[in-house]
Amino acid sequence: GEDVEQSLFLSVREGDSSVINCTYTDSSSTYLYWYKQEPGAGLQLLTYIFSNMDMKQDQRLTVLLNKKDKHLSLRIADTQTGDSAIYFCAEKTGGFKTIFGAGTRLFVKA
């Protein structure tokens, strides 16, 4: 079945780069998304990538997509304490459903 997996926890020092990884199973997915969720809040769409792209950069965020391996990553440059949150990877499947990963909790140490 359709599934999205990501590691549950990542800890980095302030100023370092963070890399959050995600794998998915649907080879016919169209879009892949990264969301940020702060405690007690809804999801904020950070960025997305179309499945025929392999990279997208937006300020401190870089998304890499390896479609062959069904692997997606989000790199946050110069990570700040305000980046501490849960990051969700999601894919829009060929059947037009959006499947979310369980979220990666990013902890930034000052």
Add this chain to the structure above:
Amino acid sequence: GAVVSQHPSRVICKSGTSVKIECRSLDFQATTMFWYRQFPKQSLMLMATSNEGSKATYEQGVEKDKFLINHASLTLSTLTVTSAHPEDSSFYICSAGGEAFFGQGTRLTVV
């Protein structure tokens, strides 16, 4: 500012009562809205797709009579948790405009 507004953000109710959660699109019209449920430290699970002017589409395993969805206008969808029980306690989130915009979420606690 927020383009999808969800209300209330937090509600505590007694077992057996019903609770209504509202999801409004503020700057655009949404013929389709989505309702999700999120358990602690877990992902979002799609509960149903709310369609303006027609019946909602529920995901497998979601009780239609338990989670009533009404999408009476292009800017408002409501989720009513009927005869709530403690196991319904969760974080409920709506989205509109595809995957772009999410509400702030509603923390429901049933005591």
